[in-house]
Amino acid sequence: MSSSQKSQKKLKAIVFTEIANFTKLSAQDEQKALDLIQHQNEILKPIVEKYNGEWLKEMKQNVLTFKIFKHLKEKIGK
Numbered sequence: 731m732s733s734s735q736k737s738q739k740k741l742k743a744i745v746f747t748e749i750a751n752f753t754k755l756s757a758q759d760e761q762k763a764l765d766l767i768q769h770q771n772e773i774l775k776p777i778v779e780k781y782n783g784e785w786l787k788e789m790k791q792n793v794l795t796f797k798i799f800k801h802l803k804e805k806i807g808k
Contacts, residue, residue: 743783743797747774752791767791 749755749766756763767790774793778785783797 745783745793745795747793749791763791 747770749770752763752766755766767788770791770793771788774795775785777783778795778797781797783795785793786796787794
């Protein structure tokens with residue numbers, strides 16, 4: 731097998747978040763629930779961007795993000 735055919739291992743990080751008791755909260759106070767989602771996104775998006783991650787999907791109170799690290803040094807921030 732040539733060196734160009736060898737696969738390279740890459741470290742991947744997948745983050746899935748969910749707000750606990752969101753359904754109950756949204757039934758009690760929908761605006762507060764929507765504000766909570768916005769607040770969560772305001773916190774998470776800059777972190778995902780800082781580490782060159784990809785914001786894949788928002789599903790109500792859930793967020794899915796993904797990152798492939800090219801080097802271990804990138805992962806540990808050195």
